[in-house]
Amino acid sequence: MSEPVSDRLTVSGLDAWYGTAHVLFGLDLTVEGGRTLAVLGRNGAGKTTLLRSIARGMVTTTGEVRHGSHRLDRMRPDQAARSGVQLVPEDRRILTSLSVEENLLLGHRACGGREKRSVAEMVEMFPLLENLLSRRGFALSGGEQQLVAIARAMMASPTLLLLDEPSEGLAPRIVQEVGEGLRAIKERYAVTVVLAEQNVNFAMQNVDDVCVIDDGRIAFQGGGAEFQARPEIRDRYLKV
Numbered sequence: 001m002s003e004p005v006s007d008r009l010t011v012s013g014l015d016a017w018y019g020t021a022h023v024l025f026g027l028d029l030t031v032e033g034g035r036t037l038a039v040l041g042r043n044g045a046g047k048t049t050l051l052r053s054i055a056r057g058m059v060t061t062t063g064e065v066r067h068g069s070h071r072l073d074r075m076r077p078d079q080a081a082r083s084g085v086q087l088v089p090e091d092r093r094i095l096t097s098l099s100v101e102e103n104l105l106l107g108h109r110a111c112g113g114r115e116k117r118s119v120a121e122m123v124e125m126f127p128l129l130e131n132l133l134s135r136r137g138f139a140l141s142g143g144e145q146q147l148v149a150i151a152r153a154m155m156a157s158p159t160l161l162l163l164d165e166p167s168e169g170l171a172p173r174i175v176q177e178v179g180e181g182l183r184a185i186k187e188r189y190a191v192t193v194v195l196a197e198q199n200v201n202f203a204m205q206n207v208d209d210v211c212v213i214d215d216g217r218i219a220f221q222g223g224g225a226e227f228q229a230r231p232e233i234r235d236r237y238l239k240v
């Protein structure tokens with residue numbers, strides 16, 4: 001059974017810098033609560049930086065980032081995490097000396113006051129985890145690491161889940177498992193998802209809305225069907 005719909009994410013006039021390098025320019029973006037948005041764009045377009053700007057990590061920003069009643073742009077990364085924001089970074093950050101189960105339980109540290117999710121719930125969503133629970137992080141494949149990283153983020157009962165290139169470098173079977181897990185998450189939990197992707201086909205199977213970033217600016221924002229109906233957007237901003 002689904003939980004009630006979660007809060008809207010609104011980004012207004014967002015600029016971002018790494019030191020003196022200005023990489024995002026005046027981004028305005030809305031994701032309605034409970035929807036899934038794909039952020040598409042070429043290498044270096046600014047997808048990761050947008051996710052970091054929302055989760056408050058590693059980048060300096062101006063402008064507003066609101067999630068429900070929370071002003072994320074005024075928070076430190078740990079505060080944003082406790083408020084319900086979870087970022088699964090491209091490098092996944094699995095702790096190699098801990099078992100999969102121990103990695104998953106680390107997710108509880110960011111629960112804030114929300115209900116803790118169980119390892120058993122994660123296994124229901126990602127069945128491949130069942131036989132991996134006692135395995136150490138160093139013995140996981142890239143795909144297995146991705147499943148553990150998403151499940152660990154879900155252990156914190158996030159209301160906003162940010163995924164950075166979840167299908168990158170994965171075998172087709174694992175890409176399928178990631179997609180199925182995402183759909184199970186959306187059916188079961190009230191969570192808004194923002195997914196940065198280069199794999200347009202994977203994105204289109206798993207999202208409601210699309211935003212295309214080009215050189216740090218939003219080039220397109222709309223529904224998945226509208227994006228699919230306008231191949232010129234793909235040709236102009238996504239082809240290499």
Ligand SMILES: Nc1ncnc2c1ncn2[C@@H]1O[C@H](COP(=O)(O)OP(=O)(O)OP(=O)(O)O)[C@@H](O)[C@H]1O
Pocket residue numbers: 018021023041042043044045046047048049050198
């Ligand atoms: N730590 C950093 N310090 C300085 N510049 C950075 C840093 N991280 C990213 N950049 C620059 O910021 C711009 C946006 O990078 P970002 O990683 O957000 O793009 P991306 O769309 O996620 O690309 P990719 O698909 O290659 O990950 C690029 O020009 C990149 O070189």
